[in-house]
Amino acid sequence: MEEHRKTKTVVKSGITFGTCLAMVISYTNWHSVGWAIVHGLLSWLYVIYYIIRY
Secondary structure, three states: OHHHHHHHHHHHHOOOHHHHHHHHHHHHHHOOHHHHHHHHHHOHHHHHHHHHHO
């Protein structure tokens, strides 16, 4: 029963705004799904890096 509750919580929360933002910025710049996934995993770290760098 505990495992079902954890799965439901993860599905309900989905991806965060930072993850989505990082993936959109990455795909817009690099036109690569692979980099978008990597940057999505890094999430806010990539967003902050992009703001500082560009």
